[in-house]
Amino acid sequence: MELTFLNDLGQSFVIEIDPGMELENVMALLEVESGIPVNEQSISFEGRELTNTKATMRALGVTDNAMLVIRRRVQVAGRSAEQDAEMMRLQILGDPQLMRQLHETNPEIAAAALTDPARFAELLRQTRARQVEAEHELDRLNADPFDVESQRRIEEAIRQQAVMENLEHALEYSPEAFGRVTMLYIPVEVNGHPVKAFVDSGAQQTIMSPECAEACGLMRLVDKRFAGIARGVGTAKILGRVHSAQMKLADLHLACSFTIMEGRDVDLLFGLDMLKAHQACIDLEKNVLRIQGREVKFLAEHELPDKARIMESGGPEDQPPATSSGAVGSSSQPQHFPGSGSTLGGPPAAGVGRGAPAAGAAAVQTRYPEEHINTLMGLGVSREVAISTLDAAGGNIDVAASLLFS
Structure with a gap:
């Protein structure tokens, strides 16, 4: 089966496993992919934390193509959210590879990690809130498989995910297509x-x-x-x-x-x-x-x-x-x-x-508030993708942000 794990920074890790694999072995694979040690991993599925490391993924109710959330567990008791964010910021600053990945996926958070701890904590809080909303929205959409509107939004989310995968493929294998061509x-x-x-x-x-x-x-x-x-x-x-x-x-x-x-x-x-x-x-x-x-x-x-x-x-x-x-x-x-x-x-x-x-671009500029478009662009997507994602989400900024991580 194929599983997708999302972390607090909006990064996704896709792994393929056997349904009979135990959770502790999955966590070992995730340590390699995410850099989070096994003893600091907190994995959640459908709003519940998976704690039985000896149970198989099938026994835990995890199905193929499921989306799970992986977080770094805070080891110090009584640590506040601000301290948690500061600890994560210091860990990012101390890991050049992680910082480079963050620059690619979310340049706004990367810049805040370097220069503005308070802004970094606020962006991290907003990202976590959007992820929680995304999980709830996904549960609501899957609650009634016969609801036409829900199925339409799921279809659009899948289409948008295909667009993002296509973009990532182009960035990896033909980045020159995004460069500026000098005229002759x-x-x-x-x-x-x-x-x-x-x-x-x-x-x-x-x-x-x-x-x-x-x-x-x-x-x-x-x-x-x-x-x-x-x-x-x-x-x-x-x-x-x-x-x-x-x-x-x-x-x-x-x-x-x-x-x-x-x-x-x-x-x-x-x-x-x-x-x-x-x-x-x-x-x-x-x-x-x-x-x-x-x-x-x-x-x-x-x-x-x-x-x-x-x-x-x-x-x-x-x-x-x-x-x-x-x-x-x-x-x-x-x-x-x-x-x-x-x-x-x-x-x-x-x-x-x-x-x-130019005329077409001007026509869509007033459809949604500029701050909503700028917020989505801050998540590392282009203006066109931000507007199309708002279309798919019916103008709801939180749902649109969640679609970018789905």
Whole structure:
């Protein structure tokens, strides 16, 4: 049978045993898993402490997939809850491996253990209270197997547990998926002016901002007959087109055309038209742009332009670009440099692009109190998981917290 043990810090330990194994042998296994000595273990099941160490798990009424609670027994008589919390805090501080695990599972408690004993005791008390409530809630849900609402909540709890297991699997085996991807920039010169160009194979045309065109001395060459409106994720005003200008890339001097478009996120976007015209190849294995036999290394993160670092760090967004009438767009989504990863002149792509999730996120922010969401996030989950768990718990913060430990 498979058994799950929860401790006071919200950590879980899963062991597989034979139903005929005696409790004392299970406790020996738990000592290896949890680090709690056998003589200090207190194991509870369905609100009752298991004290007969010679009895088998089957005889104690423990069934397959059961959830039990393991606590460290206080050895000194008359110790208060505050002293108990302080003893646990000192034990955590004295065990680097346990501290590291706590940082991963509950960074708020780990930080309090280091800097604020009173806050640590309060968080520990809240965690214990939530675990007790979780046990009672589980008993209530299992009390009536024919109650449709109870079964729905159990089903959602199981689904949420699968989500958390999937998250833990991803964190363990593919942690790089949670890292920040640095965009591809290369150093170029346009008319002798140095520019850091954003390489974007998803943009149909090579785009330059009016400010960059002015700095490169190209505004006098803008053909305004090609002015118009670019539609993609949002809209932006096209001022015109520079049909030919010299771009230096490595030791190559290439003839390039630029669409001059309003936008403040990127000075120069090296698009698919020029990539294909010069038969360039984006080589991610070597982290270079290969073009006409030359290899131009992509810029490291610290070499990116300031605007790029602000965007990638989730900093303040630019205001929406002006429409052709000069009015500021009314969309609530942040408007990034148009053309990046979208078709110029094409219809707006609803729900696609860097700014698309913003409206949806704003829509769910007011469904539950922010302090409830922040409390769940303090337990080591993302905002999305916190909100979905509140959905599963019907908005009950205590039940939601208990689901995270189920």
